[in-house]
Amino acid sequence: MLKRLISSWKLHKFSILMVLISMLFYASFAYDLVRTDFIKLLTLLVALVILCFKLVQFQKWNFKFLFIAGVLFRLVFLIAEPNLSQDFYRFIWDGELICNLKNPYIYLPNVLIEQKDLFIANAQELYNGMGDLSPKFYSNYPPLNQLIFALAALLGGKTVLGSVIVMRIVIILADIGIVYFGRKLLKNLNRSTHLIFWYFLNPLVLVELTGNLHFEGVMLFFFVWSLYLLSINKWKSGAIIYAFSIMVKLVPILFLPLFLTHFKFKKSIAFYSVVGVTIVALLAPFYTPEFFVNYSETVGLWFSNFEFNAGLYNLIKHIAIQFDAKPWELIKTYGKITPTITIIVVLLFTFIQKNKKLGTLITAMLFVLTIYYFISPTVHPWYVIFLILLTIFTDFKFPLIWSASIVLSYWAYGQSDFKEHMGFLFVEYIAVYGFLIYELITLHNKKRLFCKN
Helix, strand or coil, rough: CHHHHHHHHHHHHHHHHHHHHHHHHHHHHCCCCCCCCCCHHHHHHHHHHHHHHHHHHHHCCCHHHHHHHHHHHHHHCCCCCCCCCHHHHHHHHHHHHHCCCCCCCCCCCHHHCCCCCCCCHHHHHHHHHHHCHHHCCCCCCHHHHHHHHHHHHHHHHCCCCHHHHHCCCCCCHHHHHHEEEEHHHHHHCCCCCHHHHHHHHHHHHHHHHHCCCCCCCCCHHHHHHHHHHHHHHHHHHHHHHHHHHHHCCCCHHHHHHHHHHCCCCHHHHHHHHHHHHHHHHHHHHHHHCCCCHHHHHHHHHHHHCECCCCCCCHHHHHHHHHHCCHHHHHHHHHHHHHHHHHHHHHHHHHHHCCCCCCCHHHHHHHHHHHHHHHHHCEECHHHHHHHHHHHCCCCCCHHHHHHHHHHHHHHHHHHCCCCCCCHHHHHHHHHHHHHHHHHHHHHHCCCCCCCCC
């Protein structure tokens, strides 16, 4: 046993040291970072990006080593409260509502908090933690996500940290599931299986999912599981699991039209029917006459009221202001136009691009979502994680560049008014646009613009 350990150390000592250093950096990030300290935040993330790149480069054929490293990195965060996001307070609040048989889609926190003897455990702490914005709106998290919140509230021992640990375990297990089904899907697409570690070891994934408890990872677990089932012609099961993905986060709805040309017409209708029935079944326990009104109004706010880390929108706003446009009016007008542009883009990729092969379908998904984010007025760092997973099944790599450059948007976290640094956003998007253009030209010359698998 000792000889084996000595042999492993001699063989992998540099990689082992990089894992240990990474764990120390993640520990510093989780337990000793105030989000207003942008310099420390940036330094840690840049160092972790470099270490991630070198680890995959040195050990890309050593699945066990990289998998254990990824799990260890996640366990570092286990008992830490998120330090870059307040969303987890609302997660626990919604979970407490469900555990008390209350519908989170019809109760506003800022109304409930006025009640005497409120049934929600740690109600005042949760309410204060949400900040000023979230309590004013109805919950916008889909039903399957709500059930995870309820599980966290139920098993969390009536403590905030207990609920945080339960949610974090769910997210870690989801990431492990992504590795499992992602490797299988990569094999079926005749791609190298080590590519899954560009997701599993990516610092943005670790910080925003495991660290800050965003549930994109759970959505992506169901999403990649569904694609794997499609790759082995189990489309009915794939449709059910795809609906689960939508019911964690709504983003996969964007891709539904693409399946119209992936399947034959009758099969696509059957696929949509299974997805629709599953969604209705998951929505049913939460249905009330107020549900659709409250939910659609809350979701609509993301298009017409909020802006963060935007690319094209910031350029348009800068030009519009020169002509005396009012920013608060512009965002509302822009928010009405964005869904229309998105629908046009999706339809173009549905009917112009042939999506018969699964690899081509995934590449179309990558570009639909990329364009949507390019025109969106709100692009939080964790949004890009979907692109990171999609890109490993294609010939494109620009989302990996974005996952590194988007850390510049954290500058706003250190400002009392969340004012963004336009210079940093310029660098972020120039890096992404530049690398994307380079890849489009290079792959077009090689006649590999869209994956052929």
